[in-house]
Amino acid sequence: MQADFSEMENAQKAKASVAAESNFTTALTATAVTRLILNANLAIPRALVRAAQQHDPEEIAEGEWEWSFSTQANQNQFAVRLIAVTNSQSDVEWRFFVSNSATTPVLDNALLFHGNTNFDATSGTWIYYDPASGDQVSTLEWDINDDQRTLTLEVTSDRNDKHGDTIEYSFDGTVKTMVYTDVSANETTTIEFNTETKAGFMISPDYNNGVKACWDEDLNNTSCSS
Template sequence: MMTRNKLRKMFLLLAALSLLALAGCSEDTPLAPIADPDPQTEAPTLPDASKLQIDLSFFDQGRDLDKAAARWNFFNAYLRAVVVTAMTEVVLAPPVAAFSLAVHTVPSYQPDGSWLWVYTFVNGAQEAQIRLRGIIGDDHVDWEMRVTALDEGIENALWFDGATRDQGDTGDWTFYDVAQAGDPAVAELHWAHRPASNTIRVVALLGDDAGNALTFSEADGENRIDFDENTGDAWFIRWVEADGTGSLRVSDYNGGQEACWDEQQ
């Protein structure tokens, strides 16, 4: 059975491949599409990979706050935001990498009506292949991504499946852990990008974390990170980029009460 370390190495390999593709360094040639029997048929729209990325640039610049308590509140929020975002990226990295790579290939039309993007990368002993399949429904597109890396013991493994709507602006995907027997579903990803709001939500499905949900949202100029635990507890971090204000409320900080920092920068 494939180990978790091998799976983590596969995550890192795919992320590296996406960077190479975006930099134009790939040695692969895009696949030629099969002749389309229906000239009106077009490949489904790939979701914009940048919409699955979390923006914490607000915290990068720091804040010159007058009060020590305000500075500590901001620093505490920053640390928690970085940690939970890093955890979320473990889930988001595969689709972001896959779609970044797929942009650089030509999809081929399949006899079953689906479209297939295939990207193969070979670099010495490292070899990986991504197979991204999309099939257009009435008001949505069904997707699945499979990965093969024979040197890591991975062969045509289902990494995620799900559907997108609204030209990729909304979607729901389920992720599977191919390192466990039966390839159980381990997480769900939901996103919605509207003119006035953006939301990314990750829900754990397996183990002690099952039911935990992490939501990143932006609406009316306010950004939020909300974490809902399966125990019923909930905490949040919120900030307004326009004036620098923000606050956090977590059970193990400030007695569980909301702690703020002011707009002084």
């Protein structure tokens, strides 16, 4: 599960012959910033989970399964153990451990994340850790229901001065919305984009004096209806 605003990037490319106007381009830049924050927190876990999907687990106890394999992420080679324990008819507890003798400090079966999901992983919560220190880094909650998707990331470490910041993403099948809260600045930025019409808006205290700024289906600045 990830926040995806690729339709905005594609809309800009499709309009390359005529420059998109400022409201849209500012919003597009803001979504790129939030994507950097998401990647800083989720890139390695996401790569390791994808690698786990290429391997078969072994049942090590009743209701407990283990994946064990080696893979590369961010140019580092990791030995990985993924443990899944079924707690009920609809709930799975996950623990993800990594080892790497080439890192400083050396990682020896260090916890990378743990969490709970339903059986088909359409909803759940991950808690991510810095495997070197053991400190909690961020939490991720998500829910997928037909065309509707929600994702919330909260940064729980001081890494990159983002402690307490949140990114909330939702998609209802047509409209994508992202809300970024910068706790240290006490500021909230909201971006909404219609994937069918390409129209949308942005509300940010750092742009347009904090007043709602809209664009139309041609990505041109336009007055907001409300």
